[in-house]
Amino acid sequence: MADRGTRLWWLLPAIAATIAAVLVVIVSTRDRVVSRGGPLGCEQCDSVLNGIPVDPDASGTTGTILENHGNTVAVLDGVSFEHRSRGLAILGPLALRAGDYVGPGLIGIVLGYPPPRTRAVAKPVAGFPVRPSRSANDAVELLVGFRPLRAGRLGYDAVWVHYHVGGKKYLTRYPTALLVCAPAASYSSRRCS
Helix, strand or coil: CHHHHHHHHHHHHHHHHHHHHHHHHHHHHHCCCEEECHHHCCCCCCCEEEEEECCCCCCEEEEEEECECCCCCEEEEEEEEECCCCCEEEEEEEEEEHHHCCCCCCCCEEECCCCHHHCCCCEECCCCEECECCCHHHCEEEEEEEEECCCEEEEECEEEEEEEECCEEEEEEECEEEEEEECHHHCCCCCCC
């Protein structure tokens, strides 16, 4: 009997260590779970294709509008691109609050990066706050710079926005596609769309 009791006492620390290890795994991976959509979700967005002829090694900027439909500030962590072509360099990206931009409307797509009127107000994406949308001035525009490194039709199909609200991480897809046609002399605006 004494041997059996001794064996049980040795078994209890092993059980406790196993439970502690499982709890550590659960707690450490809890914040790594990424939810789709969220307050910056774009479930009812229309697909947009921005196309522009550009010479190789010249730059341009395309914009994607974000609105926070929640009640809490969302903080941008980064962006990624769906089916991005090899030979298309991404510059930035930057973010700006619509109410801070002084210009003739938002960006859409233009040559040059960053656009001149945005230089004082555009900031790096990582850490940029997107406040709850109360007016058009609260919208945030992502400014994605691009540069073709070779001739041809280059681009991506969508922008994925990575962000968090408090400790919860989100990923949402914006169907804003980019088509860059290089060199510019080989393409008209109509042929590059």
